[in-house]
Amino acid sequence: MSKASDDARGEVTASWLVVFFKGVCMGAADAVPGVSGGTIALVTGIYERLIAAVTAVSPGRIVDVLGGVAPDGRTDAVQALREMDVRFLLALGAGIATAVVSITRVVHVGITDFPVPTFGFFFGLIAASAWVLFSEVEMDTPGRIGAAVAGFVFAFVLSGQAAxxxxxxxxxxxxxxxxxxxxxxxxxxxxxxxxxxxxxxEYMTGTLKAFVDGLLGLALGGPVGPVAESGVVVVAFMLGAVVGLFTVAHAVRWALEHHREPTLAFLVALIVGALRAPVVSTTNQLAELGRTWTTEGYAVFAVAAVLGAVLVLLVDRYAGLAEIDDEEDTAARSVD
Known part of the structure; x- marks a missing residue:
């Protein structure tokens, strides 16, 4: 094998490792509320490619891929895989999954054993996210105001009753x-x-932790029961995510393209209404631990919230710089 071929293969491997580590960053963000994996995708320069790949996943292309088992269907299958940018999605997905599995284990311990600082941190993440998005919305029409009111009421009521x-x-x-x-x-x-x-x-982080622990135990000769019990939940969630790619994600994308301002107004208000959730969750978890709110607890919650807010604002700043760089690159290409 020639040196040029080895170098080319090494460059390809390195490029997919870069995508994998960008997925790790996205997964770390998605594992906690407030910091969006989409924002990390924007910061790392893969947002447009991600959107193109996700929206390219369609029932028709899935059928083409499945048809690849027959010799006469392989050409269409390969073409469909390329259109869906499957290699990119697999590398990115592996990174996201690695981070989510790792981070949620830590987060679940924080939720169950240290609810005040953990949910306080989440509160800050969520509040800062609402502030960041609010700068992109103008509440200057009845439709936008109505969408905002609907989003706030929906989230406020749901966050206190959903569990x-x-x-x-x-x-x-x-x-x-x-x-x-x-x-x-x-x-x-x-x-x-x-x-x-x-x-x-809390339920999903605990279930995912139990599933991973069960897999590790099974590998060491343990029983299959824990894997099967938690695995049913994990599979149900993943199946929902797959269906969501064909339905919810496309619907949200359509709403942003055709009714951007009312949709953003709804989303911002949704986040504001959701601020009730960390407070309710903290109270409930403290009750399970046989504790109540204290003056010290309020202070810890507030400090953790500030730290969470600062993190989101820093990420948003880098995201803004990334958008400026993308616009400058686009302008330079158009001039060329």
């Missing part, structure tokens, strides 16, 4: 997956925030 009213059944998990995946194409909106809003965040 108790929705429960943790397989259908609810399926729907949660379909809704959470839509955050992939929304800079500023986190999939974890949507899970908190639906009252599924």
């Amino acid at each position: 108790a009213s929705l429960g943790t059944s397989a259908p609810v998990t399926f729907v949660a997956g379909a809704i959470a995946i839509s955050a992939m194409i929304l800079p500023g909106i986190s999939g974890s925030l949507l899970l908190i809003l639906l009252g599924q965040y």
